[in-house]
Amino acid sequence: MTDNPGFLLTIFAFLITIGVLVFVHEMGHYLVGRWCGVKAETFAIGFGKELTGWTDKRGTRWKICMLPLGGYVQFAGDMDPASTPSKEWLSLPAEERNQTFQSKSLWKRASIVFAGPAINFLFAILILAGFALAYGTSETLPVAGTISENSTAAEIGLEPGDRIVSVNGDSIEMFDDLKQKIVLIPDQQATFVYEREGQLIEKTAIVGVDVQVDRFGNEYRLGLLGMSAGKVEWREVGLLEAPLVATERTIRIVKAIWTTLGQVITGKRSIKELGGPLKIAQISGEQFKLGLEAFIGFVALISINLGFINLLPIPMLDGGHLMLYAIEAVRRKPANPKVQEWAFRSGFALVMVFMLVVTFNDLSSFGLFRAFGG
Structure with missing residues (x-):
């Protein structure tokens, strides 16, 4: 219900x-x-x-x-x-x-x-x-903690301690960057570069799909890598730094909107995923x-x-x-x-x-x- x-x-x-x-x-x-x-x-x-x-x-x-x-x-x-x-x-x-x-x-x-x-x-x-x-803000590095079985992370050979360097050529600095990138490309092929003991490894695989249903019955298809962060770190943000953190988050959201729009135009996402005023009203x-x-x-x-x-x-x-x-x-x-x-x-x-x-x-x-x- x-x-x-x-x-x-x-x-x-x-x-x-x-x-x-x-x-x-x-x-x-x-x-x-x-x-x-x-x-x-x-x-x-x-x-x-x-x-x-x-x-x-x-x-x-x-x-x-x-x-x-x-x-x-x-x-x-x-x-x-x-x-x-x-x-x-x-x-x-x-x-x-x-x-x-x-x-x-x-x-x-x-x-x-x-x-x-x-x-x-x-x-x-x-x-x-x-x-x-x-x-505050998260400063969690994109370092693997646990790896889920039969996941995309397992398919590309990730192991605990490996650090994701890039996805599809886009540099990954923080774990939040990785999450933002992955959730936007469910069931799509992606190229991963990760570092293990100073060596760079490049692998290509299909990103998994995580179908989530919220408490209101809305269904969402999100990309899933199958890797948890090794260590989650949060820190406080001061008054002068807060606008910088907020600007970075805004830029991430704009990039996500741009990526989604590009996927709809190129047919990688269905146009049915686009919502209008009625959907905005519902949410x-x-x-x-x-x-x-x-x-x-x-x-x-x-x-x-x-x-x-x-x-x-x-x-x-x-x-x-x-x-x-x-x-x-x-x-x-x-x-x-x-x-x-x-x-x-x-x-x-x-x-x-x-x-x-x-x-x-x-x-x-x-x-x-x-x-x-x-």
Whole structure:
């Protein structure tokens, strides 16, 4: 019997997760926009009909909307996805036009766009730094302790005391690096290099699979090496070191996201493993029920994912804008307006297809289509 958090708790946790992260993301755009002298006309959490809101002394309308699946900052003059100057913009008085997004230099526009994903990473680093201060960090070396029978570790000939040097050419410094690498490649061939008494040994084998089911009934396929650490060591982390530890952990998570995305694109992982808003909602409720610590850690993880996804070079996302700015920097003039328009239409279509796929995956994982099929 699974320990389901219930519908109301799931919705509550999901709204907190999305609301906080969207607010943080858009606040990054807003703050850098203000610093660059751009007027923000609207700061919205959600889309659609306004539920509640107020207008501040700067003329910015702050509002919460009906559909809580995102948000936006509408800067003055930012009339279309490509932010191209219009006849209306050109007719504005000089003072008013100088407060618009289009009037700013290329580096300022790029900074405003980049600030959203950047603050998502900074927000996660702040959370992870707090965890590092509270619990310390592991300094366990990738040295074998016990070796499980009929495991990948046994197949490549690992013995207690051997130290893993690299996996698939990636250097392994700590046991956490090894775990992070292995869990992402279940049932895949990998090349291991390990050290024994000063000698390097290279072996290739298929990584084992560990199918885990959590208390909520969710099933996960994880890579399994079949080796325990020789000696687990933890140490305390000081206030100045905590951000460094948190940054290292964030980089590991980004590498894991990148690896997983690459595996899906190359067919090594099924696209069915990708989840969308409904899956995030489900896990939000589960993590909330596990406790505040687990929930905050989950929020940090989703914040990193949000920052990463928004940096992908897809028009409609922040990364797509940055890509066009990079082209503008090289050409010394903006891309053709029609090219930008078609780029953003294509990007919108791609995002919509992705949302349909992950929503289909979410509904499938909930057993909806099995129910319809009898």
